[in-house]
Amino acid sequence: MTGMSTYVAEDDSYAGFDSTGKYFGYFGLAAAAVGLTGWAAAHGHLPGLKPAEVGDQLLLFAMQWIGFGLFVILALAALGSLILSSKSRGTVTIDDSGVTRQIGERSRTLKWQEIEGYVTVSGGVTLVPREGNQMIEIPRFLEDYRGCIAEIEARGVGRLPPSKLKRCW
Secondary structure (H helix, E strand, O other): OOOOEEEEEOOOOOOOOOOHHHHHHHHHHHHHHHHHHHHHHHOOOOOOOOOOOHHHHHHHHHHHHHHHHHHHHHHHHHHHHHHHHHHOOOEEEEOOOEEEEEEOOEEEEEEHHHEEEEEEEOOEEEEEEOOOOOOEEEEOOEOOHHHHHHHHHHOOOOEOOOHHHHOOO
16 A cells, blocks of 8 residues: 555534634633622622622622632633644644654654554544554544544554553553
């Protein structure tokens, strides 16, 4: 088998224009605004709003803690979304020498003789090297993901058990 194939990652739904991560961010900001309003009112920083009743104070403290708590959870979700998005971008090039994964200016290459096999993970597959820990992640968002995996398998690279990933970490 000769030649070179390049597989490009499709647009993902994690951090694009109409993305999940964007909505996590928006709702996180709204939750932070509710929490900040509750905090400011409870501590007397909003003119004209001085809650004297216990029920009103309880409501403001609930706004504060629930708002800030939701903000933290949604900020972590947005961060996770950005991480997934960064892993799902770029290209995978397969040629006679090996597999190259490029994301922006960064690239990583594994020669065919360096590849022990691959492990299926939730976001695609990970190529595991025989030595070292320079793994290559192949995202499932590639235009022809199945074709890419079939081409790698045609070069004699087989599936490994998930326990092989742990030795690289």
